[in-house]
Amino acid sequence: METKETGRVEAFSDGVFAIAITLLVLDLMHLPGQEGDTLAERLAGQWPAFIAFLNTFATILIIWINHHNLFTNIRRTNNAFMLINGLLLLTITFLPFPTSLVAEHYGHPEAMLAAALYAGTFFVMACAFNMLWRYASHEHRLISSAITSNEIRSINRQYLFGPTVYGLAFILAFVNVTACVLVTIALAIYYAVTASTAKK
Amino acid sequence: METKETGRVEAFSDGVFAIAITLLVLDLMHLPGQEGDTLAERLAGQWPAFIAFLNTFATILIIWINHHNLFTNIRRTNNAFMLINGLLLLTITFLPFPTSLVAEHYGHPEAMLAAALYAGTFFVMACAFNMLWRYASHEHRLISSAITSNEIRSINRQYLFGPTVYGLAFILAFVNVTACVLVTIALAIYYAVTASTAKK
Amino acid sequence: METKETGRVEAFSDGVFAIAITLLVLDLMHLPGQEGDTLAERLAGQWPAFIAFLNTFATILIIWINHHNLFTNIRRTNNAFMLINGLLLLTITFLPFPTSLVAEHYGHPEAMLAAALYAGTFFVMACAFNMLWRYASHEHRLISSAITSNEIRSINRQYLFGPTVYGLAFILAFVNVTACVLVTIALAIYYAVTASTAKK
């Protein structure tokens, strides 16, 4: 017996996305700096944390919008689908940790490892998103039969862009930390622009 | 293809509003004060944190009520609308940070910058709210056709009040911190009173 | 124009209740104790925090159940109702703070003030709950017309029990902290027992 409605999977996922995106601010609350520093100096010294906050916020928001769009095509759910969705949510809840590491170590030699973990988490996130769609769409397992096989193949190709770019960013982390982070920022901006101009 | 239902956008937004409003208490939990102080002295010394907590709580609650009322008019959603909504949510999740800064620095010279950041966040929040409504209502893009163009123009004018007053509060921060904070408190009270006596 | 559905008010409230009840555990995570203490000694030394955690958890859960039951009678919502509901949610989000104070100061002279704040928050919470019902039920403002005036008066009387007992607990805080806390625990148990045996 498969349950027809996906309401609770979406509600639970919405909860996790909403909490993860809201917890990001907690990492800003511990201003670094020495006793004699002014507030302006301490805020200015925290600029990598603000960039990392904005980038992770934007990425989670865009993944949520994509998750929302993907689920408009989902008609049924089953346990395997919920487990793959759980893997996606695992990467979302994990994101505040590498975000904090990148913010803390940017400009130091340790930043390479932090950036690799940051881009690596985005990479696993994008892979889990692809798995979620491919599992659901394979032989129309959980999606509406109104979607044609050509449309599925087209979405398959389109979704590969994320893991490809995040995989590149992961490799870039070991070459140049700034380039790695800029690629993840560029991808967030690219998705935001294409999403907002898309017909859908 | 535009999805007809706004359920998940509302659920995700509700989650973010609910979490941001609940996280505010965490900033009260670190009582300042020296070893010899009594609990009463430490609580009394924290009065700016209590005021800031109440003011931000009330403002988020009122924005949520307005968000709720705005969405009763929304019939469809699209990616651009979700991105503007995401910008509004960004300011909501960010609020605990300037709230904490104002509470910590009130009465010190640093308070000017903290108050400017506090009022500035409210200003961006109010602007994002206006953008959300204007994007949705422009040529009835996402709203019910039952709403007349005159009603839209009337709501447009009414919504401009928020950014105007918060913009004023932002400028006031550089003149007098107390006046800046009092303006944001007065606006919260004004909205609460007019909201509760409105026919709607 | 009054909106007919109470769905988003319930969703937002559920979010706040769920987050407040889940954040309580954070206060357990900072085990007190000195370097030489064993884990068992540190856990044992934290027993007031465990009692306070359980008591506040149970009270929030019971208020949520009552909120759920109250809303089964609500047919409409308006801004004033959402503001009173916001006052109730304010006390719920505030609860982790006095819970932490009672846990930290139990057995010390400071406990009197902490217990007064704890019972006082419960008192305001119970008053807000009464206001919510009385505002909604007054002349059947927001409730189903199927509920008779006699039933409303009966519920009015029944709901007065909470503020009365929490008011008593508040006064007791200044006489005997243990008695004050025991009264709030007894009330949680009383509500749990009567709720689970009620026909409703």
Added chain:
Amino acid sequence: METKETGRVEAFSDGVFAIAITLLVLDLMHLPGQEGDTLAERLAGQWPAFIAFLNTFATILIIWINHHNLFTNIRRTNNAFMLINGLLLLTITFLPFPTSLVAEHYGHPEAMLAAALYAGTFFVMACAFNMLWRYASHEHRLISSAITSNEIRSINRQYLFGPTVYGLAFILAFVNVTACVLVTIALAIYYAVTASTAKK
């Protein structure tokens, strides 16, 4: 009068599950280690925290999937059912605490007590889950009459597996901490595999 819909109980539960599963990351954010350690050394030294994070995440996710599946059979709700559900949620919100204790003390003599608390919390969680089902299914109290008594007895037997294995893990904690934790990991994997291959 019993309310027919279980929507708000599920929404509140989803909120608690989502927040508890997302808060787990906060315990990773405080990297241990001394000043001279590299980031790689500090991350490597935290491996028990990563294992504990993954294991608790997976267990909460699986309990949520089971909660979801159980509720597809629930037709009504009442106060006693909501209280038993509250007991289950209590164990879920409590989990970050023993998870943190196991991660912190693994490899030290104190780990025995931490592991016993960890497995013990899982045991109470599994018992509460069984109580929830048995209370709802007893004489078809809250479930659909389409479910036969034979199916109920079959589910009863199947659900006993969880408390049995977690009870064993609890006893194992006093013999061998690693074996205790491995049993809880094995159970999470077993549930994930059987769930994803089940017809349901």
